[in-house]
Amino acid sequence: MAHIEIEGRRIEVNEEGFLAHPEEWTEETARLLAKAEEGLDGLTAEHWAVVKFIRDYYLEKNLAPMVRKMCQATGFPLMKIYDLFPSGPAKGACKVAGLPKPDGCV
Amino acid sequence: MKRRKTTPSGVVEAPLDPRTQVRAKEEGLPSVNEGRLRTYEPGDNVRRFLGLLSSRITRSLAVSLTACVHCGLCAESCHYFLARPDDPTMTPVWKADQIRKIFKRHVDWTGRVAPWWVKAGGPRDDEDLNRLKNIVFGSCSACRRCTYNCPMGVDTGLLVRFTRGLLTELGIVPEGVFNVSRDQWETGNQMAVTETDYLETLEWMRDEVRTELGTDAIDIPVDRQGADILYTINPREIKFDPRSIAHAAKIFHTAGESWTLPNWGWDQTNFGLFSGDDKLGAYVARNVYEAAERLRTKRIVISECGHGYRSTRWEGYTWAGYDQKLPTESVVVTLKRYLEDGRIAVDRTRNTEPVTFHDSCNIARSGDLVEEPRDVLRRVCTDFREMFPNRRENFCCTGGGGLLSMAEYRPLRLEVAKIKADQLRATGAELVCTMCHNCVDGLNDVIKHYKLPMRVVQVLELVSNALVVPGTNERTKHRL
Secondary structure, rough: EEEEEEOEEEEOOOOOOOEEEEHHOOOHHHHHHHHHHHOOOOOOOHHHHHHHHHHHHHHHOOOOOHHHHHHHHHHHOOOHHHOOOOOHHHHHHHOOOOOOOOOOOO | OOOOOOOOOOEOOOOOHHHHHHHHHHHOOOHHHOOOOOOOOOOHHHHHHHEEEEEOHHHHHHHHHHHHOOOOHHHHHHHHHHHHOOOHHHHHHHHHHHHHHHHHHHHHHHHHOOOOOOOOOOOHHHHHHHHHEEEEOOOOOOHHHHHHHOOOOOOOOHHHHHHHHHHHHHOOOEEEEEEEHHHHOOOOOOOOOOOHHHHHHHHHHHHHHHHHHOOOOOOOOOOOOOOOEEEEOOOOHHHHOHHHHHHHHHHHHHOOOOOOOOOOOOOOHHHHHHHHHHHHHHHHHHHHHHHHHHHHOOEEOOOHHHHHHHHHHHHHHHHOOOOOOOEEEEEHHHHHHHHHHOOOOOOOOOHOOEEEEOOOOOOOOOOOHHHHHHHHHHHHHHOOOOOOOOOOOOOOOOOOOOHOOHHHHHHHHHHHHHHHHHHHHHHHEEEEEEEHHHHHHHHHHHHOOOOOEEEEEEEHHHHHHHOOOOOOOOOOOOOO
């Protein structure tokens, strides 16, 4: 299994950089994943709003939410999601929220 | 990131991971129960593999299995080999030979009479079949550049897809391929988008475009009987990136188009092309064709998607045994017509960044759609520049053949993406435009991995950006 080493921590991820064990996600992991994978230094309240919604949705439904749901829940327009997470909703926001890689053409 | 262990040959050693297959069986999914979606069962898989192989050989496969003279021209056309030039297992001919030797051992008379002479040999156990899986799914993006350059007419892409199809029948497939096939069989679309989610997202995008253009006259119609155009899309557009739907709606509205999306049969992507499963290919393509018939539209238009274009425009009619009654085209062809007929006006000075074009393998090499996107780009950008090689000789984005959904092969994919990265860098462009959603993600991976100062865009986005909407002199403020 691949891993990321950052700030002295070792995080196990799959080959796409998604968390290998999604159940082990913590807010600290999110911060480190955001830094390593999205180049974000620190997460703002807006980042957290998106990340926490995705995380809760995933825990409830075992599924990545559609970007429509992310915008509805946070009140952000679509482009805001891309501004917050450069790799977009799937490879950016879902990754930081510790979800496994969504299936399909992404 | 640490690389997955590879053999000295570079072929990835990924074990078969049947976890989601087991879950699908436990849940009793209809597609599994009815035998449409095959799962892995330990047992006489080698015998079944050989039986399928013998029964499915067609004339074109037989040619590809016997006509190779080992000249090596295919090696120079393959980005896997160009990036790993000391590794013979990366050549298309070696990959094809792994299939060829089974054919020789069990079908062709030469291998039955003198197997040592023609290097014939068959798989002995499931482990060998799994290794074959790692070759045909993991060491090839099915881009068919080798096919295009073969002087003997050997279609290695066809051989790879054929072998993938045999393994799919046995459930010996990467987990990602199984998952997407499952979703497409079960829900009619590859991302398991529900009808409610589909309709809500379309309404959302309609409202966004209404705000942008300041008019309520805009609609994103669903199931409108008798519309001229049936517009079909990639589920990725609904689930994660609906901007392209908004762009299309804005342009269709401005062109005064009569169009509709279908309520069912809207997914033009087709994992049957990647998994080699013609039955899945037929099911998904038929959904689209029947939607057009049901709504009595005059034309099927496919959004920007490479494998969806090839599947729906070319292969699907054969898989489904369906008479093609309507013209089927890419939305880029539709855009070109609008521009030529003056149905839309554009201001190319709104796209001034240098832009290059990446030909999708399934669209250019396998779909013969080459000049149309260039015609459009020249009209909507001020600085369009080719990358080299281009058109039918372009290199794969490295995510083709379904590789984006197979995480286990990603390290090798990104290693051989060096060829694509060099090609992109040499253009000096800031934007790389492609008419394939799969290429968007493939290219984004290459750009991120090789730290290229580029951004990926699609044709619809550039046209939408340059679109002059009557009644507004300036570019609209609220941009998607």
